[in-house]
Amino acid sequence: MPRTGTTAVLALLPDAEPLLRLAAAVDGSAVRPGVPAHAALLYPWLPSHEVEEPQLHRLRAALPVGPVTIRLAAVERTGGFVGVPVPELGHVADAVRSAFPEQVPYGGRFGPRPPVHVTVALESTPQAAAAIARRTAAALPITTEVKALHAVGLTRAGWRNLAELPLSR
Numbered sequence: 001m002p003r004t005g006t007t008a009v010l011a012l013l014p015d016a017e018p019l020l021r022l023a024a025a026v027d028g029s030a031v032r033p034g035v036p037a038h039a040a041l042l043y044p045w046l047p048s049h050e051v052e053e054p055q056l057h058r059l060r061a062a063l064p065v066g067p068v069t070i071r072l073a074a075v076e077r078t079g080g081f082v083g084v085p086v087p088e089l090g091h092v093a094d095a096v097r098s099a100f101p102e103q104v105p106y107g108g109r110f111g112p113r114p115p116v117h118v119t120v121a122l123e124s125t126p127q128a129a130a131a132i133a134r135r136t137a138a139a140l141p142i143t144t145e146v147k148a149l150h151a152v153g154l155t156r157a158g159w160r161n162l163a164e165l166p167l168s169r
Helices: 014-026 053-062 087-099 126-139
Strands: 007-012 038-042 068-072 076-078 081-085 117-121 142-146 148-155 158-166
Touching: 007 087, 014 081, 014 117, 014 126, 014 142, 038 087, 053 087, 053 148, 053 158, 068 087, 076 126, 081 126, 117 126
Parallel strands: none
Antiparallel strands: 007 038, 007 148, 038 117, 068 142, 076 081, 081 117, 148 158
């Protein structure tokens, strides 16, 4: 579980919220309360006390210009994890990660360049994960557009937005 003061750079995906509702209907503990549908581009990012204008400027300077159309079309399942790949955001994640090379995505647990995905369920039983994967597949494809990224930080009250980073200048 993340600690208070942890931050991340995310693409919020409101059009994918129905996938989280489907997962919660099968296993309420598989979906993190208060965390909207998103694709993490860099997690963890910086300690929240280090997120100031120079770091946000560095992040903004790395971002591509223009919205990114994504198509959520496939489901991946491993054990109790169910996710939907977002390959269209790979180049955006690469740009964010290149701007902060000292920050290793997921602490290195998934290699130096983990693929971008929407986590639909986490730590479910294998049976629940299989049911969630079936329901998720039936709700796809979803096509949407990412027009901004968000820097978020975990507080005692939950995740809060630190900055919105439009993909336009």
